[in-house]
Amino acid sequence: MKIIAIWLAAVSLICGLVAAWYWYRASKIPFQPRYSELGDDVSEAEFLGELTTSVMMAVQKTSALNRLAALWTAAAVMLGGAASLIDTLQVH
Numbered sequence: 869m870k871i872i873a874i875w876l877a878a879v880s881l882i883c884g885l886v887a888a889w890y891w892y893r894a895s896k897i898p899f900q901p902r903y904s905e906l907g908d909d910v911s912e913a914e915f916l917g918e919l920t921t922s923v924m925m926a927v928q929k930t931s932a933l934n935r936l937a938a939l940w941t942a943a944a945v946m947l948g949g950a951a952s953l954i955d956t957l958q959v960h
Contacts, residue, residue, distance in 0.1 A: 876951035880944045887940035894933035899926035
């Protein structure tokens with residue numbers, strides 16, 4: 869049983885690191901307006917529309933990565949908890 873607890877703890881660590889990697893990636897998503905594609909005679913409405921579109925695209929990418937990170941964190945917590953319970957319930 870001890871080997872199962874160690875295995876679960878190791879997998880939990882890996883899941884936690886994957887979650888951290890996804891959260892790190894989510895924090896690095898830039899928003900990139902394409903002002904150059906609008907031309908020289910751009911109205912304020914077109915400018916604000918492009919800015920809003922760029923921000924929304926970045927928010928969607930960030931939220932997708934945050935969702936994955938949350939799922940990986942949940943897996944890490946469940947596996948870590950299972951490892952802890954198995955280790956605690958062992959007869960020494």
